[in-house]
Amino acid sequence: xxxxxxxxxxxxxxxxxxxxxxxxxxxxxxxxxxxxxxxxxxxxxxxxxxxxxxxxxxxxxxxxxxxxxxxxxxxxxxxxxxxxxxxxxxxxxxxxxxxxxxxxxxxxxxxxxxxxxxxxxxxxxxxxxxxxxxxxxxxxxxxxxxxxxxxxxxxxxxxxxxxxxxxxxxxxxxxxxxxxxxxxxxxxxxxxxxxxxxxxxxxxxxxxxxxxxxxxxxxxxxxxxxxxxxxxxxxxxxxxxxxxxxxxxxxxxxxxxxxxxxxxxxxxxxxxxxxxxxxxxxxxxxxxxxxxxxxxxxxxxxxxxxxxxxxxxxxxxxxxxxxxxxxxxxxxxxxxxxxxxxxxxxxxxxxxxxxxxxxxxxxxxxxxxxxxxxxxxxxxxxxxxxxxxxxxxxxxxxxxxxxxxxxxxxxxxxxxxxxxxxxxxxxxxxxxxxxxxxxxxxxxxxxxxxxxxxxxxxxxxxxxxxxxxxxxxxxxxxxxxxxxxxxxxxxxxxxxxxxxxxxxxxxxxxxxxxxxxxxxxxxxxxxxxxxxxxxxxxxxxxxxxxxxxxxxxxxxxxxxxxxxxxxxxxxxxxxxxxxxxxxxxxxxxxxxxxxxxxxxxxxxxxxxxxxxxxxxxxxxxxxxxxxxxxxxxxxxxxxxxxxxxxxxxxxxxxxxxxxxxxxxxxxxxxxxxxxxxxxxxxxxxxxxxxxxxxx
DNA sequence: ATTCCCCACCTTTTT
DNA sequence: GGTGGGGAAT
Numbered sequence: 171x172x173x174x175x176x177x178x179x180x181x182x183x184x185x186x187x188x189x190x191x192x193x194x195x196x197x198x199x200x201x202x203x204x205x206x207x208x209x210x211x212x213x214x215x216x217x218x219x220x221x222x223x224x225x226x227x228x229x230x231x232x233x234x235x236x237x238x239x240x241x242x243x244x245x246x247x248x249x250x251x252x253x254x255x256x257x258x259x260x261x262x263x264x265x266x267x268x269x270x271x272x273x274x275x276x277x278x279x280x281x282x283x284x285x286x287x288x289x290x291x292x293x294x295x296x297x298x299x300x301x302x303x304x305x306x307x308x309x310x311x312x313x314x315x316x317x318x319x320x321x322x323x324x325x326x327x328x329x330x331x332x333x334x335x336x337x338x339x340x341x342x343x344x345x346x347x348x349x350x351x352x353x354x355x356x357x358x359x360x361x362x363x364x365x366x367x368x369x370x371x372x373x374x375x376x377x378x379x380x381x382x383x384x385x386x387x388x389x390x391x392x393x394x395x396x397x398x399x400x401x402x403x404x405x406x407x408x409x410x411x412x413x414x415x416x417x418x419x420x421x422x423x424x425x426x427x428x429x430x431x432x433x434x435x436x437x438x439x440x441x442x443x444x445x446x447x448x449x450x451x452x453x454x455x456x457x458x459x460x461x462x463x464x465x466x467x468x469x470x471x472x473x474x475x476x477x478x479x480x481x482x483x484x485x486x487x488x489x490x491x492x493x494x495x496x497x498x499x500x501x502x503x504x505x506x507x508x509x510x511x512x513x514x515x516x517x518x519x520x521x522x523x524x525x526x527x528x529x530x531x532x533x534x535x536x537x538x539x540x541x542x543x544x545x546x547x548x549x550x551x552x553x554x555x556x557x558x559x560x561x562x563x564x565x566x567x568x569x570x571x572x573x574x575x576x577x578x579x580x581x582x583x584x585x586x587x588x589x590x591x592x593x594x595x596x597x598x599x600x601x602x603x604x605x606x607x608x609x610x611x612x613x614x615x616x617x618x619x620x621x622x623x624x625x626x627x628x629x630x631x632x633x634x635x636x637x638x639x640x641x642x643x644x645x646x647x648x649x650x651x652x653x654x655x656x657x658x659x660x661x662x663x664x665x666x667x668x669x670x671x672x673x674x675x676x677x678x679x680x681x682x683x684x685x686x687x688x689x690x691x692x693x694x695x696x697x698x699x700x701x702x703x704x705x706x707x708x709x710x711x712x713x714x715x716x717x718x719x720x721x722x723x724x725x726x727x728x729x730x731x732x733x734x735x736x737x738x739x740x741x742x743x744x745x746x747x748x749x750x751x752x753x754x755x756x757x758x759x760x761x762x763x764x765x766x767x768x769x770x771x772x773x774x775x776x777x778x779x780x781x782x783x784x785x786x787x788x789x790x791x792x793x794x795x796x797x798x799x800x801x802x803x804x805x806x807x808x809x810x811x812x813x814x815x816x817x818x819x820x821x822x823x824x825x826x827x828x829x830x831x832x833x834x835x836x837x838x839x840x841x842x843x844x845x846x847x848x849x850x851x852x853x854x855x856x857x858x859x860x861x862x863x864x865x
Numbered sequence: 866a867t868t869c870c871c872c873a874c875c876t877t878t879t880t
Numbered sequence: 881g882g883t884g885g886g887g888a889a890t
Binding site: 584585 | 882883
């Protein structure tokens, strides 16, 4: 028992209550009713959850019977690392062998989607699924949607039918909210209401086609899991494998995810959810804040609620401005963060002329901080959208400041990367006609019509690649078609090892790449990186699934571990910065149009989410916070090359009350200085004469 | 039927 | 700057 409380000593009272909630069972284990932990920013949420995991294990709970659901894979790894560290100390396990062994058994740790993927492969037979299904990403789903849109004749309507991305967004919203299509349309996509009938037909076809091709999209991973949970006997069977289920970032779960949890633990026994309604920033993904707000009352007796309010991350001035920002929010759980660390520097609000001087200012500040002893990796630049850092990236490169950028990475969206992955996807699942359709059209002389004919032959042959040899293709494509079949056959050989497969595909693809793209050299580089990356995975299936469920987050993920011991700056979208912290944080473009995004204009609920986004950004800072506001900010909605911009659009969130918590200053930038030099030009001096006169 | 070329469009955020 | 759609040439 002594060992059981010692490990909780670093925690404060509320944290300790959360970490140890429940009663020890005589035979080992812990019985606990539903628990909700409201954890404000920087209140040690991750640490508390990690301590709870460690506490469960120390109480005798079998690690393989703990399910830990996180929002990203990065968060899952961090949580597991910290739990192991706590165990290592508690068990006096200096060599770390015992705690590592426990970690090995913490197998059900990951995102909803990745755990869904694993459960579904296991329970596939009960659901009428093939266990070898392929998980497709958003752009593949959209492509499939597009094909069906054309097939159903929806693309050529007199009035323009919604774009494929919109079709998919509506579908996804409807699935994740569990609402009727009509309701989704009315609330989120009112301009598409007239298409309700056609959309229903489209979605019916979409579901059918995915089943025929043996494909699951992101939503299916949750949807099939929820369906699995809707049959009480199966639900009981699955649920009984887990004594404890812990959910991080609960404020960003959606209705479907809540239903899954309900199915897993109907009475809430062993269920712990952690979150902060002030940090809900995923409503665009159908997240429902009601999940966290209504959690206690869902149970009888109501769930235990523990609130963590003591902030260990930031200095008080950083929290003052964050609190001031949230004080203006209507309909919020009032929270007032209090700093354990006490006083510090006042956060700054800097106005710059334009985007160029903003980039210059930030780069200079970063260098200054580094001189003063704050390593680059203790600093971060955060922004609303991936492209907001473009100019800064140029500036950093010019000054040779190394950086890593998280979020907004479109590596897997690039046509050439998708081509190569499609080859492997096709081999991995011969029924995957979506991949086949894409690959076939790479061949010269093979357009949509011929490709479709091949795909239909493939479908008719039950996915047999060998049978395709008999299929007639246009004269000009025969040689290339035959070569493609050779490649597929070679890759599909039973004993074929995974290492080297990507290279084989790459060598096959090279001539096509050179023919299709004008500037293919950078693209070759991308494919080399992809090959590098593929070596980290044990099998083709793992590679393909992981790339879909956990695509590379940053450019550094692509170039391997080269950055491991280097010092580098972090650039990140705010969404990708969730849960992270840095000594110094710069927030770019704190301007109306960016905060809130012009996209949210006119929708009060969305504007409030933008406020929370800025709140998340601010509360990442430990010591120093700088909000940068360029006076001249371009409007993205207009022509991208055009000059439309807003001038002096102070963010509506930076009210006078918020401004009182900020130290204001301006930065003119060197270009402005040059402009002043220009202004001096009208005065002429006869310099040559003067120089002559000197002698 | 395919390809090539021009044009418009686009650009939140992510599993 | 890339991608998808539409229209004309092959």
